[in-house]
Amino acid sequence: MKLASIHYYPVKSAAGHDVHEAEVQPWGLxxxxxxxxxxxxxxxxxxxxxxxxxxxxxxxxxxxxxxxxxxxxxxxxxxxxxxxxxxxxxxxxxxxxxxxxxxxxxxxxxxxxxxxxxxxxxxxxxxxxxRPVDPAYGTPADRVSLADAYPLLLTSNASLAQLNDWIAEGAVERGEEVPAPLPMRRFRPNVVIDDVGTPFAEDEWKQVRIGEVTFRVTKGCDRCVLTTVDTATYTKGKEPIRTLSVHRKWDGKVWFGINLIPDGPGRIAVGDPVVIL
Incomplete structure (x- = not known):
């Protein structure tokens, strides 16, 4: 597996940037x-x-x-x-x-x-x-910037491909026009992984190393209506929440991606190897 892309968002809920490399700090990129x-x-x-x-x-x-x-x-x-x-x-x-x-x-x-x-x-x-991390999922020393809950969010291209297939299948079953695939930016990740053999394999990860930095996986990321906002028109639709509710719903929430806490500072770059520990 390898690191496919890196993203950061200077202002919470504003547009973000794609970068080739980034410095990982204890509280996030x-x-x-x-x-x-x-x-x-x-x-x-x-x-x-x-x-x-x-x-x-x-x-x-x-x-x-x-x-x-x-x-x-x-x-x-x-x-x-x-x-x-x-x-x-x-x-x-x-x-x-x-x-x-x-x-x-x-x-x-x-x-x-x-x-x-x-x-x-x-x-x-x-x-x-x-700002401390939720003590139920971190240590007393863990910190987070103004992200929703944890320093970094990881997603995989394999999982997005599977989700888009499910969305297309649902449209066909309802007799609707198949929509264009959702872009990953809907989910506002920090790091996106390529060459994950199985969609949603990240659900089971406990610790991962990206380049020179090791991360703890805290929990999956439950998704909200922000993912339904079209980033080109700023209008809300039904996807991906409608489809995630069919295939990825438990504990009363829908899930896509995993949250990470770095074990130390370092640098990561697109193309870095990703190792499950």
């Missing part, structure tokens, strides 16, 4: 999900509720973030050293964990509010050591 969008109540806003966030393409250059989108000129966000002082920090509930985040200022708020069509603010996690 370097630059991955260190920013999020909060609504006027101070709660996390994601593309589950506001799909237009996916039209934002954040460009990260060192510690400078530039937001690009279809509605306004690009906006450069201050370097980390220029961010507001601690007085501009606030607590945001990130899926059950209160996390202190730094506000990125009024210019970023206006830019994103215009895109989202509602008042929002951009928040920054200055210290990724601040």
């Amino acid at each position: 370097a630059g991955d999900r260190r920013y999020l969008v909060a609504d006027e109540r101070g709660a996390v806003l994601t593309a589950r509720d506001e799909p237009r966030l996916l039209a934002c393409l954040p460009l990260l250059d060192g510690d400078t973030l530039t937001l690009t989108g279809p509605h306004a000129e690009p906006l450069r966000i201050a370097r980390a050293s220029e961010m507001p002082a601690a007085s501009a920090m606030s607590t945001v509930d990130v899926w059950g964990t209160p996390v202190e985040l730094t506000d990125c200022g009024d210019d970023a708020a206006r830019w994103l509010s215009e895109l989202a069509g509602r008042p929002v603010r951009l928040k920054w996690l200055d210290d990724p050591r601040r």
Whole structure:
């Protein structure tokens, strides 16, 4: 098996980037999900509720973030050293964990509010050591940035191919037109694996080494309605949740991909060997 692709997402629920190599840090890939969008109540806003966030393409250059989108000129966000002082920090509930985040200022708020069509603010996690992983699946020392729950998400091309076959079969059975295959970006993985002999073989993995980095597998990834958003039109459909509910449903949830925690830092690159330990 080998590493087929690497992806990171500077702003939670915004568009991501494909890269040839990446630095693995204890809390995730370097630059991955260190920013999020909060609504006027101070709660996390994601593309589950506001799909237009996916039209934002954040460009990260060192510690400078530039937001690009279809509605306004690009906006450069201050370097980390220029961010507001601690007085501009606030607590945001990130899926059950209160996390202190730094506000990125009024210019970023206006830019994103215009895109989202509602008042929002951009928040920054200055210290990724601040948010622990769920202790039921990690150690007290494990940390995660602003990803949903764990530092990295792994998927396989074999599993996606099987899912797309199931979707096509279901369409035929219902007398519907067979849709175009779903792209992997619907699932927002960090690492995608090639040459996995059996679809969903990753369900059984406990530990995996990618290149020079070893990862623990915490649990499978239960999927939400974000996977139903077409990343080209920002509209919601029924797939893949409808088909996953037929073939991949247990414990009241549907599943695709596995969550990883790195055992140490290192670098990974497309083409790296992938070994199950």
